[in-house]
Structures are given as structure tokens and as C-alpha cells.
Amino acid sequence: MSRRSVATLLTAGAAVALAGCTSTAPPAAPPAGGASAAAGGPITVQAADTACQVSAPEAPAGTITFNVTNGGNKVTEFYLYGTGDRIMGEVENIGPGLTRQLIVEVPDGGTYTTACKPGMIGDGIRAPFNVTGDAARSVDTNTKLAEATAGYKRYTTSQVEALVPKTQEFVDAVKAGNVDQAKSLFPVARTYWERIEPVAESFGDIDPRIDGREDDERDPGATFTGYHRLEKDLWVDGLQADSGQVADQLMTDIKDLQARVATVELTPVQMANGAKELLDEVATGKITGEEDRYSHTDLWDFKANVEGSQGAVAALRPVIDEKDPTLGPVLDERFAAVEALLENYRVGDGFRSYTDLTEDDIKKMTEAVDALSEPVSQVAGVVTS
Amino acid sequence: MSGGISRRRLLGWTGAGAAVAGVGAVSGYTLGRSEPDVASPGYDIVDFRGTYQAGIATPSQNELYFTALDLTSTGKASVQRMLSQWTTAAERMTRGLETAENGALPRNPEAAPADTGETLDLPASSLTVTIGFGSTFFDKLGIPERRPAELADLPGFAGDRLEPARSGGDICIQACANDPQVAVHAVRNLVRIGFGTTAVRWAQLGYGRTSSTSTQQPTARNLFGFKDGTNNLKAEEPDLLDEHVWVQGGDGPDWMTGGTYLVARRIRMHIETWDRTSLNEQETVIGRTKGSGAPLGGTGEFEPANFAAIDANGTPVIPASSHVRLASAESLNGVKILRRGFNFVDGSDDRGHLNAGLFFICFVRNPHTQFVPMQRALAANDRLMDYIQHTGSAVFACPPGVAEGEYWGQRLLEDAV
Numbered sequence: 001m002s003r004r005s006v007a008t009l010l011t012a013g014a015a016v017a018l019a020g021c022t023s024t025a026p027p028a029a030p031p032a033g034g035a036s037a038a039a040g041g042p043i044t045v046q047a048a049d050t051a052c053q054v055s056a057p058e059a060p061a062g063t064i065t066f067n068v069t070n071g072g073n074k075v076t077e078f079y080l081y082g083t084g085d086r087i088m089g090e091v092e093n094i095g096p097g098l099t100r101q102l103i104v105e106v107p108d109g110g111t112y113t114t115a116c117k118p119g120m121i122g123d124g125i126r127a128p129f130n131v132t133g134d135a136a137r138s139v140d141t142n143t144k145l146a147e148a149t150a151g152y153k154r155y156t157t158s159q160v161e162a163l164v165p166k167t168q169e170f171v172d173a174v175k176a177g178n179v180d181q182a183k184s185l186f187p188v189a190r191t192y193w194e195r196i197e198p199v200a201e202s203f204g205d206i207d208p209r210i211d212g213r214e215d216d217e218r219d220p221g222a223t224f225t226g227y228h229r230l231e232k233d234l235w236v237d238g239l240q241a242d243s244g245q246v247a248d249q250l251m252t253d254i255k256d257l258q259a260r261v262a263t264v265e266l267t268p269v270q271m272a273n274g275a276k277e278l279l280d281e282v283a284t285g286k287i288t289g290e291e292d293r294y295s296h297t298d299l300w301d302f303k304a305n306v307e308g309s310q311g312a313v314a315a316l317r318p319v320i321d322e323k324d325p326t327l328g329p330v331l332d333e334r335f336a337a338v339e340a341l342l343e344n345y346r347v348g349d350g351f352r353s354y355t356d357l358t359e360d361d362i363k364k365m366t367e368a369v370d371a372l373s374e375p376v377s378q379v380a381g382v383v384t385s
Numbered sequence: 386m387s388g389g390i391s392r393r394r395l396l397g398w399t400g401a402g403a404a405v406a407g408v409g410a411v412s413g414y415t416l417g418r419s420e421p422d423v424a425s426p427g428y429d430i431v432d433f434r435g436t437y438q439a440g441i442a443t444p445s446q447n448e449l450y451f452t453a454l455d456l457t458s459t460g461k462a463s464v465q466r467m468l469s470q471w472t473t474a475a476e477r478m479t480r481g482l483e484t485a486e487n488g489a490l491p492r493n494p495e496a497a498p499a500d501t502g503e504t505l506d507l508p509a510s511s512l513t514v515t516i517g518f519g520s521t522f523f524d525k526l527g528i529p530e531r532r533p534a535e536l537a538d539l540p541g542f543a544g545d546r547l548e549p550a551r552s553g554g555d556i557c558i559q560a561c562a563n564d565p566q567v568a569v570h571a572v573r574n575l576v577r578i579g580f581g582t583t584a585v586r587w588a589q590l591g592y593g594r595t596s597s598t599s600t601q602q603p604t605a606r607n608l609f610g611f612k613d614g615t616n617n618l619k620a621e622e623p624d625l626l627d628e629h630v631w632v633q634g635g636d637g638p639d640w641m642t643g644g645t646y647l648v649a650r651r652i653r654m655h656i657e658t659w660d661r662t663s664l665n666e667q668e669t670v671i672g673r674t675k676g677s678g679a680p681l682g683g684t685g686e687f688e689p690a691n692f693a694a695i696d697a698n699g700t701p702v703i704p705a706s707s708h709v710r711l712a713s714a715e716s717l718n719g720v721k722i723l724r725r726g727f728n729f730v731d732g733s734d735d736r737g738h739l740n741a742g743l744f745f746i747c748f749v750r751n752p753h754t755q756f757v758p759m760q761r762a763l764a765a766n767d768r769l770m771d772y773i774q775h776t777g778s779a780v781f782a783c784p785p786g787v788a789e790g791e792y793w794g795q796r797l798l799e800d801a802v
Contacts, residue, residue, distance in 0.1 A: 269495050334581060363584075367457050371581030381496025 041065075042101075045116070047094070048072040051125065052116030058130035061109050066102040068116075070094045077117040080104055080129065083321075084332050086314035087155055088112065092120070092162040092192075107135040119349050144318045145268050145383070151315035152271050156196045159308075160258045163192035167254045171247040174230055174239070183234050187292075187300035187350060190227060194301045195308030196261075197281065198274035203260055210253050213293075226250055228294075235294040268316060272380035275312035278305040279373040287365050289354040299351035302365075303342055309376060310335050316383055324382045327375060334372040341368045429563075430509045433476040435786040436643055437631065440513030441748050442620040442723070444599035446561040449591035449727040449744065450568040451649065452576065453554025453779055454583040456525045464526065465798055467582040471516070471575050472792040478567075481509035484574050501577070503570050510564040514571050516793050517647045517781025522555040531797060533637040535646055535751050536782055542764035544774065551651055551777030554586045559647070559746070561725075565592060587777070589651060591727025591744045598725060604678060604686065607743050608654055608728050609772070611671050612678030615686055616713070618723040629721045629755065630748050632785075640796040643785030645748045648756045651729075651777030654742040659772045670768045672707030680709060692716075708769045711762045720755050722747040742773065752780055 042065040046053040049072035068078040073096050080088040080102070089104030106112065109131045115124035166189040173182035193200065193211070201207045208216065210226040218224075225246050233243050266274070285291040286302040313320075313331055321328050341364060345352040431439050456464065474484035481504075483489050488500030523532035560571040569590070576585055595607040596614035600621045607613040618625050627633065632641045659667070664675060672690070673680055680690035682702035692710055694702040703710050714721050725748065730741040749755040764770060784794050 272495075330581075367584040370584065371457065374577065374580040377497040381491065381493050384493055384495040 042067045045069065045078055045114070046071055047076045047078060047116040047118065049074050049118045052078075052114065052127065054114050054127060054129065057128070058132055059106075061106055061131050061133045061135040063103060063105050064131070066104075066114075067099060068094060068102060069099040070096055072096060072118050074118040075120055077120050077124070078102060079113075079115045079117070079124065080106070081113040081115065082110075082314075082317070084314055084317045084328055085113075085310065085335075086317045087151070087311060089154060090158050092158050093165060105135075106131050109134050121346075121349055122343075141319065141322065144322065148268055148316045148319055148383075149266060149271065152266060152312055155311045155315060156199050156261055156264075159192045159196045160261050163189065163196075164254060164258055166192060168251060170230075171251045174234070174247040175244045177239060179234055179239065182230070183295070186227070186231060186234065186295060187297035190297075191300060191304040193227070194278075194281075194304035195311065197305070197308065198270075198277045199261060199264065199266065200257055202264065202266075202270075203257070206253055206257055206260070210250065210257070213290075226253070228292075231292065231294045268319065268383045269380050271312045271316060272383055275309040275316075275379060276373065276377050278309040278312075279369060279376055281305050282369050283366070283373070287362060287369065292354070296354040297351070298354040299342065299345055303339075303351065306335070306338055306342070306372075313376060313379060316379060319383045320379060323385050324378075327378060327382055330375045331372075331379075334368075334375055338368045338372050341365065429511045430480055431511050431513050433479045433514075433787065434789060434791075437786045438515045438644075438783055439479070439786075440515035440559055440561050441645060441725070441783065442598060442626060442630070443511075443513050443561070444602055444620060445594040445596055445725055446511050446513070446563050446568075447592070447594050448562050448565040448568045449594075450560045450565070450572045450588070451591065451744065451746070452558050452572050452588035453519070453586045453649075454556045454558070454576070454579060455586045456522065456555045456582065457584050458582045459525045459527070461526055461798065463582045465792075465795075467579050468794050468798070469792040470578050472787060474574060474578060475514040475571065475793075476787075478504075478571050478574070479509060479512045479514060481507075481512075484578075501570065501574055504567050507564055507567055510562040510567040512560065512562040512567050512571055514575070515559040515561075515647075515783060517557045517559075517783040518794065518797070519553060519555050519557065519779065519781050521553065525555060531638060531640070533641055533782055535637060535753060536780060537753065539648075539752065539757060539778060539780060540761075542760050542775065544764055544770050545778070546774050546776055547778050548776050551587050551589075553779050554781075556583060557647065557649070557779065557781045565590070589729060589744050589777075590731075591729045593728040595726040595728055595743055596724040598723065607726070608656060608730075608741055609659055609667070609671070611667075611673060611675055612686060613743075614724045614726065615673075615678055618721055625721065626723065629750055630723045632750055636750065640784065641782060645723075645750065645783050646752045647781045647783050648745075648747050648749065648752050649777070649779045649781075650745040650760075650775050652743045652745050653740070653774045653776045655772050655774070656739045656741055662772075669704055670707065670772070672703045672709030681707075690715075704768075706766050706768045708763070708767050711767050712759060717759055717762065720759055722749050722755055722759065742776075748783070 043059060044055040045066050045068040047068055047070045054066075064080075066078065066080070068091055070076045075096070076094050077090060077092045078094065079090040082088050088106055089102050091100045091102045094100050112129045112131055113126050114129045115126045117124035166185065170182060170185040170189045173185055197211070200210070208218065208222070211228065212218070212224060212226055213228055214224050214232065227250065229246050230243065230250065233239050233246075282302050282305045286298045286305065289296065289298050291301055292298045313335075317328060320331075342351070345357075345361070431443055433439060458464070477484055483500035483505075485499045489498050489502035489505055491498055520532060520536040520538065523529050523536075558572050558575055560568040562568040562571070572588070576583070594605050596617050597604050598617060598620055600619050604612040604615050618629060620626075630645050632644045632646075634642045636642070662670075668674055668681065677684070678686035679688055680703060682691055682694045690703055690709060690713065692701070692703055692713070692715055696702055710716055725746040727744045727746075728741070729744045730739060732740055734740045747756060784797055787793055
């Protein structure tokens with residue numbers, strides 16, 4: 001994906017939302033309209049393993065700040081969703097006892113949804129959240145497109161912010177020789193990778209090192225490295241003399257990715273095509289059991305690809321709704337159908353092994369992904385129409 | 386795009402010359418034969434709308450792509466929407482057009498093409514698209530009271546080895562054309578429109594019609610090398626079609642009046658053993674001569690078989706266990722069927738034998754009084770059964786023709802409350 005073709009849509013710099021630890025997050029820029037910035041002060045969220053207490057059910061349009069405290073025992077996430085689960089803002093990977101801040105700009109009044117996700121799975125503990133009034137701004141298509149790209153940027157940033165520490169945990173476990181721990185962390189760390197894979201793949205040199213397969217053709221001198229090399233060590237060969245070195249290299253590459261993602265700007269077309277490509281990945285890599293051929297954790301990746309696709313589509317949703325009001329409800333229905341199907345294969349916080357799937361299971365998954373991929377393939381044409 | 390010839394433009398300039406082009410193609414194909422083959426490759430357009438669905442009594446084209454689909458959505462509205470979209474797309478395709486205006490080459494290059502494009506330079510090729518509803522369709526949509534009694538399951542027949550993955554289905558699409566690319570394109574695009582509402586259960590590519598459905602067509606040969614379906618019902622016999630094929634008012638539910646029942650059987654042929662069989666044995670098994678197709682003891686293909694004839698030893702000239710005798714109306718109390726069969730070759734099996742045979746399709750007014758007694762007689766006594774095996778089976782209720790402004794199956798779905 002070219003980075004040159006972008007930027008023009010972002011000149012307005014309209015939407016700014018920052019997710020992350022308050023200690024590391026850059027300062028929040030005021031929204032373009034500036035009308036109701038910081039109105040009402042921060043809303044507190046008490047997240048527990050079975051509850052999600054939001055201190056106020058509504059806030060005025062503009063910049064809304066949530067202080068999320070995890071009082072439970074599971075790692076949690078907090079989301080603010082718009083229509084079609086469009087992610088307005090989110091904080092991921094909030095460990096027990098930690099407080100993190102979500103600053104999100106919501107220019108349009110309406111009904112939104114808050115959600116805590118203890119254990120980082122499922123739809124989470126949800127509640128309606130009302131945004132009153134409208135922040136002053138122009139809402140022409142270019143503005144919506146700019147907001148869409150900014151929204152997706154928030155999404156990819158939040159995923160990378162979770163990918164780095166999770167991969168670090170995985171790498172640490174490999175280097176410490178904790179095979180069981182490393183095995184359990186492998187599909188979790190990959191989840192954040194798989195959600196944003198098209199973005200990562202846009203850096204041509206980095207993807208083969210992080211996600212290459214043993215039988216890929218490589219440049220002379222390049223070797224089999226990354227997640228799948230460690231997967232093979234953990235599940236098949238046992239840890240090797242150079243496993244620690246491969247793990248260190250993976251971490252270096254992931255941090256490199258993080259630095260590059262901070263600079264990349266995707267166009268609406270790239271986002272839409274990325275959403276489609278993630279489903280193509282499911283069809284060719286996950287449903288076939290090709291990707292995670294040693295660990296058979298393909299369904300984790302399947303889920304993450306679908307979530308990543310939904311993230312990109314949701315960011316584009318206001319533009320889709322403006323151009324073709326019939327498409328959004330179909331997308332909602334088909335995403336929901338795939339997620340419902342995958343839930344049948346859930347085991348605890350994870351999924352059934354690919355090797356335990358029957359031909360009938362695989363056919364059902366193929367049908368659901370076909371059903372979803374057709375409307376998703378229309379998004380690029382619709383947002384550029 | 387500017388340099389290419391669009392499918393529409395091609396048709397524009399061939400429109401007037403269509404008949405000429407058709408004749409030209411025909412004369413090449415039928416060189417040395419007495420009858421012209423009206424369904425040879427050409428530019429013919431078969432009307433999509435009419436009293437009856439096209440593709441049933443239409444002179445049989447040479448190529449088939451048949452698919453059976455299962456509903457993945459049981460919402461009536463989504464099925465209606467799909468059938469309506471199918472109708473629009475199919476009608477356009479039968480006229481040699483893309484599924485939608487500028488479908489293959491959308492003006493917006495960021496859009497995925499609505500039409501898959503592989504027929505852009507091809508003529509209509511006599512494409513017909515015919516649909517039918519299986520018994521399970523009515524259960525899944527919650528309208529079992531609309532199901533015709535004629536859709537009751539077929540009984541098992543001796544020697545059947547039916548594979549579930551090649552049998553049944555909620556909806557069928559039969560696409561026939563004189564170009565396989567055109568037939569596959571039609572099904573492929575309807576399947577794509579159906580994603581989310583239907584999913585393919587099984588499909589069969591057929592080539593080389595093994596039945597003539599018009600007196601204008603020569604009888605073709607099946608993969609055993611014999612002329613097949615000589616005594617088939619023909620499009621030129623409207624009274625017989627009313628009697629044996631078209632559902633008449635009062636036969637069953639009103640929505641089926643003018644429709645018909647499609648029975649599909651995938652018949653695997655044991656090619657290698659057949660090929661080692663003597664000519665005499667082959668002719669005895671079939672009951673016809675291999676060369677002319679005349680009934681044994683006769684001289685011309687269309688000469689009526691003399692089932693009473695006995696040879697000097699007092700045995701029937703046309704053996705009691707021969708295919709032609711067992712399948713004849715004379716043996717079956719006057720039962721006739723309209724056949725529309727095609728050869729198939731699905732490559733080789735894992736033992737290196739040709740995975741080939743005949744994809745049998747017939748249209749009947751009632752499967753249980755026409756197809757069932759015929760197949761029961763054949764399965765029990767036909768010596769041909771030593772060389773064939775039925776591996777797939779399905780029955781579908783094909784609704785009547787689509788009137789102007791209607792969509793496929795509208796009379797079934799809109800009267801249903």
C-alpha cells in the first residue's frame with residue numbers, strides 16, 4: 001500500500017482520540033470545532049470480571065474522557081461503539097488494578113454503547129450511552145472520510161499497543177524455556193497481529209520476517225523466522241539453540257512495525273480493501289488450517305481477521321450509510337452470523353483445535369465467510385461512488 | 386475498455402445477422418447429416434419469459450451446468466429478494482448481456498465487478514436457466530403446506546449407491562447453452578448473488594447432450610457409444626407434453642400449474658468393463674444396433690421396436706432384459722418422460738478409471754407414476770445395471786414460466802402467508 005497517495009483526506013485533522021496509558025499517551029488535541037471540549041469532566045468506569053459500572057449514562061457531544069479502572073482479576077478492554085459496532089474509541093489490555101484513560105471525540109449526538117470485555121473476549125458487558133447535542137462541524141463526505149481514516153488509525157494504533165506487550169510476554173516465555181506458557185501466549189499475541197495484518201503487509205519487508213512460513217521462497221541469506229518458526233519449535237521440534245535469538249528478532253521486528261504504523265496513513269479504499277483481504281485470509285489461510293499448521297490455533301486467527309475486517313468497515317460506516325443505506329444492515333447481519341458461528345467452537349477463552357473440526361464444520365464456516373465477503377467486497381466501490 | 390468489444394455491442398451488430406451466423410455454424414457441425422441441428426453453437430436467444438420455463442421443452446443445447454443449493458437463510462424476504470435478483474440477472478444473461486449494466490467493467494474502478502466477465506465476448510449461445518425447489522425448501526421456509534405431494538422422497542432402487550454430497554438440495558439451477566463458458570458463467574453469477582442466502586450443495590458439469598428434445602435434432606450418443614433417447618418426447622408434441630410433462634390445473638397446488646418435476650440422477654458408467662464387451666453383447670444389453678440405432682430386428686432408428694418378434698429359437702429378438710424394452714412405454718403402461726441428459730467426465734477416479742457417465746435429467750408431470758415405475762423396472766432387470774451405478778439423486782418442483790413483471794417462484798412465495 002502506498003503511503004504517498006494518502007494524507008490529502010486528513011488535512012482537516014478532524015477526529016482525534018487517543019487510547020493508551022495516561023503516562024505514555026500524547027496530549028489530546030482539541031477537536032476542530034472545539035465547542036464542547038472536556039464538557040462535564042471525566043467519566044469513571046469501574047470494570048470488574050462481571051460488571052462494568054459507568055459513572056454517567058450520557059455526555060454532551062464533543063470530547064469525552066473515560067477513566068477506566070480494572071478492579072477484576074482478568075485483563076480487560078473498554079470500548080465506546082457507534083452504529084454497527086463502529087469503534088469510536090477503545091483501550092485494550094488493561095491489567096488487574098490498572099487505570100487507563102480513553103479520550104474520544106464524538107461529534108454527533110445519538111445512542112452509543114459502552115462495553116467492558118473482561119478476559120478480552122466476546123461482546124463484553126454492554127450498556128447504552130447517550131450523547132446529547134452535536135458538536136459544531138461540517139459533515140460533508142470528505143469530513144466523514146477523514147474521520148473514517150482517523151478512526152481506523154485509532155484502531156490500528158490500539159492494536160499495535162497491545163501487540164507489543166503481548167508479543168514481549170510470548171518472547172520472554174520462549175527465552176525462559178516456559179514452553180507451556182509460550183504455547184498459551186502464542187495465539188493471544190497473534191490476535192493483535194491478525195487484526196491489522198493488511199497494514200503490516202503494506203510494509204513488504206517486515207511481514208515475511210514476522211509471519212513467513214517454512215516453505216516460503218526467501219531472499220538469499222534470509223531464514224525461516226517469526227511467529228511460525230517459534231510455533232514449530234514449540235509444538236514440533238522443541239526449543240532450539242537459536243530459538244531465543246529468533247524470539248529477540250521477532251520482538252525487534254514488532255517494535256519496528258510499531259514505529260512504522262505510527263507514520264502510515266491509509267486511504268478509505270485501502271481500508272475497504274484491507275477489510276476484504278482479511279476475509280480472503282480467512283478463506284485461504286485459516287479455514288484451510290494452513291496458517292497455524294503446527295499449533296492448529298487457526299480459529300483464533302480466524303476470529304481476529306474477522307474482527308479486523310469489522311474494525312475497518314465500522315470506521316467507514318458513516319460513509320457507507322450515506323452512499324448506500326442498504327449495505328450497512330447486511331454487513332451487520334453477516335458479521336454477526338460469522339461471530340455467532342465461531343462462538344460454537346469456543347473453548348474457555350480460546351477455540352477448538354483445527355484438527356478437531358469436521359468437514360461439515362469447515363463447510364459451514366466457508367458458507368458464512370462467503371456470505372460476509374460479498375457485501376464487504378462492495379464497500380470499496382460504495383465509499384468511492 | 387475502449388478498444389474491446391462489449392458483449393452488448395457484439396450482439397448489436399450480430400442481431401440482424403444472427404440467423405445467418407447460426408446457419409453457418411450449423412452447416413459446419415452437421416456436415417454429412419440429413420437433419421440440421423437447430424441447437425448448434427450460434428447466436429440464438431431463447432426467450433426467458435413465457436408460459437413454461439425455458440430449458441425444458443427447449444431444443445436441448447449441447448452443454449450443461451447444473452447445481453443444487455441449500456438455503457443458508459430461512460428468511461422468506463431474503464429468499465424473495467434473491468429470486469428477484471436472480472430473475473433480473475438470468476433474463477439479462479439469456480439475452481447475452483452482463484448480469485447488470487456495465488457489470489463486468491464498472492465505471493468506478495474501485496468497485497468489484499458485479500458480473501464476472503468471462504462471457505464478455507460471447508453470444509447468448511441459446512442459454513436457458515431453469516430453477517426448481519426441492520422438498521426440503523418448503524420445510525426450511527416454514528411452508529410445508531405448500532409442498533406438492535409429488536415431491537415425496539423417491540424410493541430406494543436396487544443397486545443405488547447414492548452419495549449424500551451428490552444428492553438432494555433446496556433449490557436447483559439448470560443452465561444449458563451451446564457454450565460451456567456461458568452455462569458456467571450463468572450459474573457462477575447466480576451463486577454469487579445467492580451468497581448469504583444459499584450455498585452450493587453439489588454441482589455437475591455436463592457436455593454433449595444425450596437426448597434430443599426436438600424432431601429437428603439428430604439423436605446424440607452417450608459414452609457407451611449408443612444413440613440415446615430415440616423415443617424421447619419432443620417439443621413438437623404439445624399434446625403429449627401436456628399429458629406427460631406439464632402439471633395441469635387440479636393436479637396439485639395452483640402455483641405448480643404449468644410447471645413440471647425434474648428428476649436428476651448422476652449415473653456413473655463403468656467405462657472400462659463396457660469397452661471390453663463384445664459388440665453383440667453391447668447390442669443385446671441395449672436392444673438396439675450400435676451403428677444406426679435401429680431396434681434389434683429393425684433397420685431404421687425411428688422404426689418402432691417390434692417387441693413381439695422372436696428368432697428361430699423362439700427367444701425374443703429384443704431380449705426381455707434389454708434396456709430399450711424395459712424403458713419402453715409398451716412395458717410401462719404407456720408411461721413416457723421428457724429426457725434431457727448429458728455426458729459427464731469428472732477426470733479419473735483414484736484407481737485411474739474414467740470417472741464418467743451420464744447425468745440423467747427428466748421432466749415429468751408426476752415422478753411417482755412416471756419415473757419411479759420406469760426406474761424400478763430398470764433397476765430390477767436391466768442388464769445395463771451391470772455397467773452403471775446411480776451415485777446421485779434429486780427431485781425438484783420447477784415452477785411454471787415467468788410472466789412479464791414476475792420473478793421466479795413468485796406465485797409460490799407470495800400466495801404463501
